[in-house]
Amino acid sequence: MALDPISAILLFFSQLNPAVLWLAVGIILCAMELVLPTAFVEFLPGVSALIVAGLSLFIPNFFIQVVLWVILSAVFIFLSSRFLSKQKVPHSLAEAQEAQTLTAIPPGEAGRVIYDGNSWRAKCSDPEQAIAPHQPVFVVGRQGNTLIVIPEHLLQS
Secondary structure, eight states, rough: OOOOOHHHHHHHHHHHHHHHHHHHHHHHHHHHHHHSOOTTTHHHHHHHHHHHHHHHHTTHHHHHHHHHHHHHHHHHHHHHHHHSSSOOOOOSGGOOOEEEEOOOBOTOOOOOOETTEEEEEEESSSTTTBOOOTTTEEEHHHHHHEEEEEEEEHHHH
């Protein structure tokens, strides 16, 4: 008798040792930080999952393991925010810092840029200007969590 895909996945994970499951989650989260840099938002829960993988050998209750993972992740993220430098986004073109687009920024829409080692949502300051991916840009402002950027070639012309 064949199982539907969801039942097969659930059956597979139900038979896994919790330590192996936490180890896989930890490795995946840590690897995601390498691909999508997010100021340790993925890395620290990954480290927490690796710690819980070791502790799961002594704590058999999965619910307690999940609670422990959430608490460790929150504590690590809180502590890391105290040690990471708080850099402000420039308020004028004279203070502008360079970034690079990760995705295209269509006219009037948002894309992604890598700025100060992190991926940010970004819009072009000129709503009619498009910016291609992997282009140098300058951060000239910020609206909430969205950076306002201008293409480097506009400053050079």
